[in-house]
Amino acid sequence: MKTKKQSLGLILVILALIAIIYLVSGYFLKPKNEVPDSPTVTDEQMQETSNQATDTKGQPFQEKIDANSPYPVASLDAGISISELRKAMDQYYQEVYTEEEKKMSQTKIDRQDIKRLQDSFKNNDSLKALKANVESVEMQVAGETVYVARIVLPFTYQEAEKIKANNDILVLNEALAQLGNHLIMIAYYDQSNKTLTPMHLTNSLNPLFYNETMKN
Secondary structure (H helix, E strand, O other): OHHHHHHHHHHHHHHHHHHHHHHHHOHHHOOOOOOOOOOEEOHHHHHHHOOOOOOOOEOOOOOEOOOOOOOOOOOEOOOOOHHHHHHHHHHHHHHHOOHHHHHHHOOOOOHHHHHHHHHHHHHOOOOHHHOOEEEEEEEEEOOEEEEEEEEEEOOOHHHHHHHOOOHHHHHHHHHHHHHOOOEEEEEEEEOOOOEEEEEEEEOOOOEEEEEHHHHO
8 A cells, every 4th residue: 555655656756747847848838839929129229230241221111102102111220130020021911911911012092092091191190290192002022012101200209209199009000090991101201311110011900010119
């Protein structure tokens, strides 16, 4: 009887040790199919790449703009690898976006819809001081041509915040309400150095890009 109890106790100890090993290794915490994180530029990433010889300056979207556009192509001066960012965006688009979302992103945005959104910003008492400029641009994501409503505010983010708190979210919500699940870019034009910095590239559900550093 004593031997059986000892054997049972030994088995329980072994099972407990196995469970501990799996818990420590994170076996039970790892999903079978991990969903990639939404591509986000953070201060930590800037710090990590600031001392590396990487393509840390450039145009993350290389969007095609109209020749008469009053604003340049969006660019990033942050210490972040553009090529790594592009890879993350492509992976996120391929693995997270549904076929319906991809189809919508690859559909041209009607000019009348762009004009309607522009008029909405001009006539909205809460948002008109932000002087938003709306235009349709195209870019490549994961080898596909996608169409984006690019909304430019002629201020830095901090300047725009003084005009209207949470301005990016308010502008984004208005755009999504008008355009449905098309891709929307929110960017800020710094008039002192003539650069356009992107903050958001997203549809209503899944952000392809978010520049967290702009809020600092």
